Amino acid sequence: MENFEPVIVAFCCHYCAYTAADMAGSQRLTYPANIKIIRVPCSGKVDAIHIIKAFEKGADGVYVAGCLDGDCHFKNGNNRASRRVEYVQKYLDEIGIGGERLEMVKMSAGMGYLFAKIASEMTEKIRKLGPSPVRPLTVQASQPTAS
Amino acid sequence: MITAERKPLEELIEFVRPFKRILLVGCNECVTVCSAGGRKEVGLLASGLKMALLQSGNTIEIREHTLERQCDPEYIDELLPMIDGVDAVMSMACGCGVQEVARRYKNMPVFPAVNTKFMGASERPGVWAERCQGCGNCLLGVTGGICPIARCSKRLMNGPCGGSVTGKCEISQDVDCAWQLIWDRLKELGLEDQYLKIIPAKDWRTAGGGGPRKIIREDLTA
Amino acid sequence: MKTESKLEKVFASGNLAVTSECGPPRGSLPNHVREKGKYLEGVVDAINVTDNQTAMVRMSSLAASVLLKQEGLNPLLQMVTRDRNRLAMQADIIGAYALGIDTMLCLSGDHTQFGDHPMAANVHDIDSIQLIQMVKAMRDEGKFQGGADIKGPPKMFIGAAANPFADPFELRVLRLAKKIAAGADFIQTQCIFNVDKFEKWMEQVRAHGLHKKCYIMAGVTPMKSVGAGRYMKNKVPGMDVPQELVDRMGAVPKEKQPEEGIAICVETIERLKKIEGVAGFHIMAIDWEEKVKEIVDRAGLLPRPQV
Incomplete structure (x- = not known):
């Protein structure tokens, strides 16, 4: 797995992390291309099923990025997201994927540097963990079979 | 409502391990309201089971369907076209739903995916408490x-x-x-x-x- | 007189009655019961025999009561509604009476969660008040719950428990009234350490005239150590141990604490004697039966009346 390049899905809140990603770009801060950003209207909008489907479709890691405590545009969507992430972490443990492949992070729209830093750290962490135990299998299983 | 909680995944994996194709049936009534066995939980469980089984090299096909109500025969008939070709059914409804599915489809092994708990009310989001023992x-x-x-x-x-x-x-x-x-x-x-x-x-x-x-x-x- | 119960006779004679208790062993060794009973011979009018107390399996209250009876002692059969349904309870009541037991205490019992069988079902077919009603109907009407006549109704003297210290305080006297209305002939209270609060409760008891309708025995317990005092104060639901008593126990050296605990117990009895409506004392010396005689003696309650 020397040249393992993890696939990481980042669910980014439109009001903070998504803008922060933009900011990172305009500040010429580099971050790994492994991160696949999905813009969501609020981190609280991310449901367990979205996270689980990301893994099922081949993600090696997932994180949900929401606003700083007290800054949620929808009052407490970020805190709901945190609790949901904890819940899904336990489910991932049950499945055998491991809850450590999922994280909740919080930042503001102006924190381009933090977005880049988290993206790098997450990529490194998942690189160390190796491919998701279901990844090669899911890829294989989703190959059309000759009938 | 009747409240329920999903069984540990480990137990459910053992139920379905012998099968190649199962039908996972949710219910749109009580278990949906208490987030134990509605459409969303059916999706989550199907993904979880598939991924868990894949790790031991087993592939399983899981058909997902959520009935309007699983304790009424009229709705259970709806499963007929889907049940053809599956090896077993797993129900995410309360014990009443599980038994009704078993009664209707006599030759089909039926497994419960949830533990039915009690008749309760929602005290606040995410908290259900027993209120009636019938x-x-x-x-x-x-x-x-x-x-x-x-x-x-x-x-x-x-x-x-x-x-x-x-x-x-x-x-x-x-x-x-x-x-x-x-x-x-x-x-x-x-x-x-x-x-x-x-x-x-x-x-x-x-x-x-x-x-x-x-x-x-x-x-x-x- | 409603029954042949010795306890009833003591009450009727106008004397202060004295009871104590004996917890049956966790095994089938009969001598354990006999030895505990020996300490209480001639010291008390009746010996409560607990029924799977603290929800731990013990020799049955009925069997241990019979063992005491065989030694010439006077057992008081405790019965909880936690472990048996009404068939089993009625069967035991007539069985007990056939074996010469004529006094009993009706309780709901500690929840199984507190014992070593938390996995067991809590039966609670009936509650303690309904048990009192049931025993009374068996005795006075000669009827089983199902309506059939009893051949040889059990003439039980019926006791119940009261906790003056639990909440809601205002319900405590009303609950006592309910137990008396159901048919309780006598009451044994929870251990009294807070005499001031007990006095307030008794004021209400008298205001309702309940002390005239039933005999109220004040429960007392000698503390063995400051640790025991602290445990009862902090860990036992519905117990009220004032801090000053714990401090008083703590102020004496460890080896002197048992003595201090007994002194407190005797003083408590002396204070309780002065309260109108107290008809006797129930001394709960848990695994300390050998000290009951000293307490009863120092409290001026010996010799026991011959009735």
Whole structure:
């Protein structure tokens, strides 16, 4: 797995992390291309099923990025997201994927540097963990079979 | 509503391991409201099972379907086109739904995906608490609208035991003393005298002591 | 007189009655019961025999009561509604009476969660008040719950428990009234350490005239150590141990604490004697039966009346 390049899905809140990603770009801060950003209207909008489907479709890691405590545009969507992430972490443990492949992070729209830093750290962490135990299998299983 | 909780995944994996193709059936009633077995939970479980089994090299096909109601035969008929070709059914409904599916599809192994817990109410988001044990002879009219059978840990019908302290039950600080609640409410309603009436020993036949219970409404029977 | 109970006779004679208790062993060794009983011979009018107390399996209250009876002692059968349904309870009541037991105490019992069988079902077919009603109907009407006549009704002297210290306080006397209305002939209270609060409760008891309708025995317990005091104060639901008593126990050296605990117990009895409506004392010396005689003696309650 020397040249393992993890696939990481980042669910980014439109009001903070998504803008922060933009900011990172305009500040010429580099971050790994492994991160696949999905813009969501609020981190609280991310449901367990979205996270689980990301893994099922081949993600090696997932994180949900929401606003700083007290800054949620929808009052407490970020805190709901945190609790949901904890819940899904336990489910991932049950499945055998491991809850450590999922994280909740919080930042503001102006924190381009933090977005880049988290993206790098997450990529490194998942690189160390190796491919998701279901990844090669899911890829294989989703190959059309000759009938 | 009837509340339920998903069984540990490990147990469910063992149920389905021998099969290649299963039908996972949710219910759009109670178990949807308590987030245990609705459409969303069916999706989550299907993904979880597939991924868990893949790690031991097993692939399984899981058909997902959520019925409007799983305790009525009319709705269960809906499964007929989907059931063809599957090896087993896993139901995310309460025990009533599981049994109705089993009754309708006689040759199909049926497994429960949830543990049915109790009849309860939602105290706040994410918290459900037992409120009724379906004793078949409601006492709420004389107990201030709070059930001592479902909510007193000793099912006392005539007042608090000696373990009621500052409104809490002796078994846990997280459990309200039902009789404290009853008394507070009787006082609020000016019905303190009601407490002095002795509730006689209950006839438990209506609570299931007489075998499986049944309601027959002649005017509605076909 | 409703029964042949010795306890009833002591009450009727106008004397302060004295009871104590004997917890049956967790095994089938009969001598354990006999030895505990010996300490109480001639010291008390009746010996409560607990029924799976603290929800731990013990020799049955009925069997241990019979063992005491065989030694010429006077057992008081405790019965909880936690472990048996009404069939089993009625069967035991007539069985007990057939074996010469004529006094019993009706309880709901500690929740199984407190014992070593938390996985067991809590039966609670009936509650303690309904049990009192049931025993009374068996005795006075000669009827089983199902309505059939009893051949040789059990003439039980019926006791119940009261906890003056649990909440809601205002319900405590009303609950006692309910137990008396159901048919309780005598009451044994929870251990009294807070005499001031007990006095307030008794004031209400008298205001309702309940002390005239039933005999109220004040429960007392000698503390063995400051640790025991602290445990009862903090860990036992519905117990009220004032801090000053714990401090008083703590102020004496460890080896002197048992003595201090007994002194407190005797003083408590002396204070309780002065309260109108107290008809006797129930001394709960848990695994300390050998000290009951000293307490009863120092409290001026010996010799026991011959009735």
